[in-house]
Amino acid sequence: MQSLYDNYKDKAQFFIIYIREAHPADGWQVPQNIQDGWVILEPTTWEERRKASQDMLERMELTIPTLIDNMDNKVDEVYKSWPDRVYVIGLDGKIIYKGGEGPWNFKPLEIEPLFATFTLVNTSSKTAISWGVLKR
Amino acid sequence: MNKSLFFIYFFILCFFFSQSTNSAIMVEDGPDVGEVAPDFTLKDINGKDFTLSSFKKIKPVVLFFGSCT
Secondary structure, eight states: OHHHHHHHTTTSEEEEEEOSOSSOTTSSOOHHHHHHTOOOOOOSSHHHHHHHHHHHHHHTTOOSOEEEOOTTOHHHHHHTOOSOEEEEEOTTSBEEEEOOOTTTTOOGGGGGGGGGSOEEEEOSSOEEEEOOOOOO | OOHHHHHHHHHHHHHHHHHHHHHHHHTOOSOOTTSBOOOOEEEETTSOEEEHHHHTTTSOEEEEEEOOO
């Protein structure tokens, strides 16, 4: 994720959206997370979720702008994003890439070919960027 | 068919019906390519609001959903 952001942040607006935990310590804990030191209780407040996201950014040295899902998990539910997933949205507001459900199908690098398809589009007020459709 | 056998068949039918209903729910898989991305407003780690529709007119938007666990 970070390499994509570093290389292409001028061509797209990147966001991490921090959603409910995949494997909280008080839920579906997995040995790998214990081994790696990712032992986190499911946040019960937005501030706890914000703190978890900040810890993740610091530990993984990520500088990608990060948004925090609300505690009603509405955005996660609408996008069916749990446990992790990638979407790319074009200038017309339509989805041009939808990744598979994580963790096995969470493959951020799949979107890299999209960055070769962008073109500049002049609008009345600004220069925008349009992308083609990624063939999968 | 005696009464107990009837109830066994009835519960088996109920079980399969509930399973097919759950499957129908599980295939709902979020918005697809070509569909308009559902808009939302969320706060960033500093508490500042960001609205998806305010960005997509300038640059495409890449969304990485996930958590640290």
